[in-house]
Amino acid sequence: MKKKTKIITAASAVLGCAVAACGVFAAYKHKAEAFTPSPDEWELTFEDNFDTFDKTKWKVNMHGESNIRRAAYHSSDDDIVFTKDGNLHIRTVWKDGVHGEGWYTSYLESSQSIHKEYESDPNYKGFSQTGGYFEIRCKVPYAKGIWSAFWLMPDNEIAFSENDIQWSGEDGLEIDIMESPNVYQKSKRAQNQNIHVIHADGYDEKLKTIRSDSIHVPHMYDEFHTYSLLWDEDKYTFFIDGKKTWETKHIYENRDMGICKVPEYLLLSTEVAGSIEDGKIYEGKVRNGNTGKLEDFWCGNPADNDKSKSYDFVVDYVRCYKRK
Numbered sequence: 001m002k003k004k005t006k007i008i009t010a011a012s013a014v015l016g017c018a019v020a021a022c023g024v025f026a027a028y029k030h031k032a033e034a035f036t037p038s039p040d041e042w043e044l045t046f047e048d049n050f051d052t053f054d055k056t057k058w059k060v061n062m063h064g065e066s067n068i069r070r071a072a073y074h075s076s077d078d079d080i081v082f083t084k085d086g087n088l089h090i091r092t093v094w095k096d097g098v099h100g101e102g103w104y105t106s107y108l109e110s111s112q113s114i115h116k117e118y119e120s121d122p123n124y125k126g127f128s129q130t131g132g133y134f135e136i137r138c139k140v141p142y143a144k145g146i147w148s149a150f151w152l153m154p155d156n157e158i159a160f161s162e163n164d165i166q167w168s169g170e171d172g173l174e175i176d177i178m179e180s181p182n183v184y185q186k187s188k189r190a191q192n193q194n195i196h197v198i199h200a201d202g203y204d205e206k207l208k209t210i211r212s213d214s215i216h217v218p219h220m221y222d223e224f225h226t227y228s229l230l231w232d233e234d235k236y237t238f239f240i241d242g243k244k245t246w247e248t249k250h251i252y253e254n255r256d257m258g259i260c261k262v263p264e265y266l267l268l269s270t271e272v273a274g275s276i277e278d279g280k281i282y283e284g285k286v287r288n289g290n291t292g293k294l295e296d297f298w299c300g301n302p303a304d305n306d307k308s309k310s311y312d313f314v315v316d317y318v319r320c321y322k323r324k
């Protein structure tokens with residue numbers, strides 16, 4: 001349980017400083033290399049168009065008995081996770097639910113080798129893959145302190161355990177293909193941006209993070225866009241709307257971390273900034289490990305949103321491919 005807890009509570013924990021520290025905008029509309037997985041070269045290995053919710057593909061709500069992550073209760077109820085008009089909705093909403101009054105949201109994953117206790121269907125298959133092409137088409141919620149993500153994690157217990165191998169990205173890592181935490185920013189242009197991030201070697205002092213520039217995505221909260229990763233043997237290449245936005249061979253501080261050689265599974269999540277201590281919710285606050293004081297969460301306070309509204313991560317599809 002210790003390992004699992006560590007993975008769950010730490011995943012994406014450092015995203016904040018990653019994005020906040022990065023003020024550079026990169027355009028992707030011009031001079032960008034285009035990519036589409038052609039049927040001649042690529043085999044479709046996973047597809048969910050979300051015409052219905054398929055429990056053989058996804059596990060929901062993997063946060064243990066507490067069902068709490070940051071400042072939100074996690075739920076698999078059909079008012080929080082549902083399909084409508086061919087889209088998946090992961091809804092974030094303030095309500096008086098089964099855990100009491102608070103933010104409710106959810107978190108889907110497709111792991112095959114871990115978190116088996118959260119499989120809710122006897123025919124669960126899930127999905128994980130080493131290398132290939134991974135694409136989502138989605139719209140993200142426009143809300144302060146609330147952000148969605150499409151990311152990959154290693155389908156094993158090794159990569160983020162105490163036995164993790166230092167200076168290696170080969171034994172598994174976190175790959176954030178799409179994240180949308182920027183509504184706290186003042187300008188519309190700064191709000192409409194995505195960043196691609198790679199976290200390796202766990203989340204403690206060993207953590208090694210590299211990231212793209214912030215990439216402007218016009219109308220990313222109002223319109224569907226595709227966000228994708230091409231994971232080759234020698235590099236990762238990221239795309240938005242089929243145009244190349246970032247490429248990396250995973251060099252960290254001039255050291256070659258290598259490219260992942262183990263299967264990774266899919267995650268679709270919405271996060272609500274804040275923390276819960278002794279059952280009390282601290283919206284938009286997080287305790288500083290050094291000073292012991294509660295401080296403002298970097299990406300805004302969810303309390304600043306209209307709590308009579310709901311905030312949806314809307315996913316048209318997720319598709320994955322392997323080279324033939």
Ligand SMILES: [Ca+2]
Pocket residue numbers: 048049050051086087088315316317
């Ligand atoms: Ca769809």
